[in-house]
């Protein structure tokens with residue numbers, strides 16, 4: 001069978017892959033670059049390659065996200081290995097990354113903590129862009145930290161990885177970034193491919209999604225150097241409640257950064273009182 005015929009096969013079409021996704025699948029299974037695929041759409045495939053693509057299509061039809069099918073994804077041009085123990089990093093989180101970079105441009109921090117690091121996406125992207133920065137990535141899941149550490153080793157990026165519940169046992173940093181679990185477990189808008197495949201620990205938090213965020217707001221200021229800033233990703237409807245709680249706890253809420261769709265996505269705050 002050739003590439004073009006396989007693409008039109010009903011057993012592949014059920015996967016409903018976009019052109020880009022299909023290209024990534026073909027590259028992963030057959031080793032053909034996107035350019036090879038465009039120039040030689042009639043490339044012959046071995047039986048084993050066809051079987052592998054069909055097996056992936058069957059898993060995709062069941063709802064399994066592309067990141068887990070491939071076992072990797074890109075975040076800020078870094079290729080990160082993924083396992084089902086970690087959330088698939090989202091483009092929305094690049095908004096948090098860019099907000100952090102903009103902040104760092106003016107404040108020149110020396111140390112940063114990525115708490116709830118998962119695959120290590122934010123910690124590694126910050127280290128890749130700012131090699132002199134001291135970066136710590138922390139997560140409560142030992143399996144997630146194993147994935148993050150493997151990603152760091154593979155990319156030759158030196159990050160201090162810690163398994164811990166939020167800030168327990170951690171010192172102080174100039175900057176904290178965090179993409180915590182913030183989805184209400186009762187939110188019926190969550191796609192089955194997310195709910196069924198991504199780790200619940202990475203997605204859901206009680207109190208309408210705010211339980212972990214509230215703990216972060218209560219504790220993070222003790223782990224910031226004087227004048228340090230916390231950048232927190234959250235759901236689009238959560239900014240108002242987060243800002244109210246943050247102010248009550250003594251934070252100076254500086255800004256809310258929108259995502260590419262213009263929705264409130266990242267709240268930036270500074271600890272103001274003498275702690």
Ligand SMILES: C[S@@+](CC[C@H](N)C(=O)[O-])C[C@H]1O[C@@H](n2cnc3c(N)ncnc32)[C@H](O)[C@@H]1O
Pocket residue numbers: 086087088089090093115116117118119120121122138139140141144164165166179180181182201202203212
């Ligand atoms: C939404 S994922 C974010 C992963 C990664 N930062 C990203 O943006 O792709 C949230 C992460 O928080 C971790 N987590 C949940 N509760 C935690 C806690 N109490 N302390 C530390 N990490 C926690 C989960 O294991 C998960 O890896």
